[in-house]
Amino acid sequence: MVVAAAGAAGYLLTQHSAAKARTAQLPDKVISVQSVGLVTLTAGPHGAVPTQLQQTSAGLRFAAVPAADLVVGHPMWTADEMAGGAYTFIYIPDGRCLGVAGRGSHATIALQRCDLGAAQRWQRVGSQVTVSKHVYGAYRSMVSKLCLSHPDGPPSGQVALGGCRALPPGQELISFWWSL
16 A cells, blocks of 8 residues: 555655646746836827827726826836746836736736736737837736737727737837836
8 A cells, every 4th residue: 555655645746746847937037127108109190199008997908108207207107027028017106917817708907916927928029110209119028928918999998908900000009208
């Protein structure tokens, strides 16, 4: 009986170690940290309007950047570039990370307690575009494989996950404004 128990324990430990080795570990080393505004351009009645991702009483939204902040800025995020090239976005006012909850068509964006997991990692994908000296790119969730997006623009400023395109039409283009 002792031999059988020892054999079973050995088997379980070996299987657990093998399963752990097969699971890809994400790098946890931070390469760079910048305080930024996560800004997108939203179509307005008089042209493109810069809107910044922020937490509101209605949840995460892209809100218009006040005219006084356009030059000086008001960074609300840190963009932490991790080893391996992905980013983690941390909301400065409360220290939570931008992450994805759920899977597939049920995936949503939320602020979460930071754990540096795949649900909180964002990869820059596709082409970049420069508009008025600001570089815009699309950021794809490592979990959902969908990009941070603003599908409906003002007045709601909805933030969502959308299909990543090689050349985004604008709904998935995000820039790091006021990088410090």
